Amino acid sequence: MHTGMKDYPSRSREIIRGDPGVREAVTGATIAFDRKRLQGYAEVDAEAWRRWAEGVKSHTLTHLDDYLAEAEARLEANGAEVHWAADAAEARRIVTGLADRYSVTSVVKGKSMVTEEIDLNPALEAEGIEVYETDLGEYILQLLEEPPSHILGPAIHKSLQQVQELFADRLGLEPDGDPDTLASAARQVLRDAFIRADMGITGGNFLVAETGTVALIENEGNIRLTTSLPRVHVAVVGIEKLIPRMTDLAGFLQLTARAATGQPIGCFVSLVQGPATHPDDDGPEAVHVVLVDNGRTDVLAHEHAWEALRCLRCGACLNACPVYRQTGGHAYGHVYSGPIGSVLDPGLVGLHEAMPLPFASSLCGACEDACPVRIPIPELLLEWRREAQEEGLTPWRERAALKGLAGVATRPGLYRVVGKIGSRLGGTGMARALPMLGEWAADRALPKPSRRTFRELWREGIE
């Protein structure tokens, strides 16, 4: 799902000026997540873990054909059915086709970015099927008809008061309920939905080739219920989610949780091999795995961008990013937002479509330092910028300004000073002080009235 990439600058402005609560909520949440990640990394030899994870993922991606074949064979041996979707439309057709095959009228979903990417919910609803997002944050957004703004905390941009108002309006609660009361009201609605549902739809954090295991990480337990109670489970999984062995999975489950929230592991992990066959197992009678390409093979073939496919969708780069913290994910106009979105989206949907996302960064490098699979995000951003310039996708003023900025950015002292002047003066003042930045600075580098610079905010986050 995307909503017009060209709008990044105006969208950011709108969010920052029109809804200042968003910046406050997103900044607070991401700084808290980021702090937890640092604690989580400090408890282990994070450098060694990250190098190892980078190695396993790069190995897998350069052997992806072999591992996909192995996973498919194993899943089929386990009694699951495997489907291949070249693009979003085909993925939607496969899932709606399965819903039809099993006469499904009600679906529960676990949080999944790939089903957002393929815009699955409207396709199911068009068939008259009721769809419940069951992650608490996703459920809130479904009631609001908004897309998620963060991989991990889809509703982090909402305040308690906004949720109170929403639940008062939609679930008839008193408008001053505490989070416990609100959560238990949602739990009741969703518990009924779980019991009623014929089909559970999830994504997949990992797919283990050796065993055909779809691994799912969460904290609420809604994914365990989604993969257990309905009679059919459909896992929609990007082809880059493969890892070779079960022993690799042990490391990735821990590293993903540490990068995302600092936890040693998610409260619940589901390891799904196939449909229930044992008489005491009350799980689904059918398990389907839909393997989605939707632009991923283009990224895989790209000389540089392929490294972005290592991404575990942990959200650590979003949390660390001073630019993301200003607006949350909605400004990016794509399912994948923040630093990883800015390098992945141009590969998935084409650079022209994704402009000007590769420019929505100050290249401070915080994302790369946070990333559990060491994706060189700043380098990839520069690569996309270079390609954009080659293809004439940027106006000349921008090109000149970027040259200037690159010079500044590589000299941290100067960069700090420039950033500070910019935030004192605001966009136009910045443009006057540094005329080469012009329009670009007004829209992107300084989308905030704050006196604190990105770097100051960033320091606050780590101290």
Next chain:
Amino acid sequence: MARVVRATASRPRLPHPGALAAAASTDDAVDAFVKRFTSSGGEVATADSERPPDDWLTDFLRGLDPEVVGVAVGPDVPRELSPGLPEVAAAHAGAGISLAWAAVADTGSLVLPSTGTRAVQLLPPVHVVWVPSGQVFARLEDALRELEPELPATVGLHSGPSKSADIGRTVVTGVHGPGRCVAVLS
């Protein structure tokens, strides 16, 4: 698949880095499990070795607040580990009683095979899990390697109670899964 083959064709194939070298823990695995599991909000109880385990469990459940009246018991839980309380459907039970395949120290996890009936593991507000003695692994990797030849349809790793911070960043427990998770060591 043809597209994947094409996309990987021009790139050198990189080697697998081998096993993740984890620092050898000197802690006792059971102690390490207790520490991790409780720091994630899990609870640990130790059965009274002087008493029959079913009696001990019955009293334990009666002593909870709110007192557990009806229970749902996994089909693989032996009779001598089942409480003397009325059995009801998992959706209405005050507690679910399961038998773990193992516990894991480095992640503080209980390993629960789907053959233990998932409704028992997921629907009641309290989940009480027997951990077989001698089945506490130091590392998740060791547990998964050992489990691999006999993998059931699904395995759940439970490492504490159900949690969410989606509303106003306040942590609430028991959102969907059990709000209390008690590991019983014997």
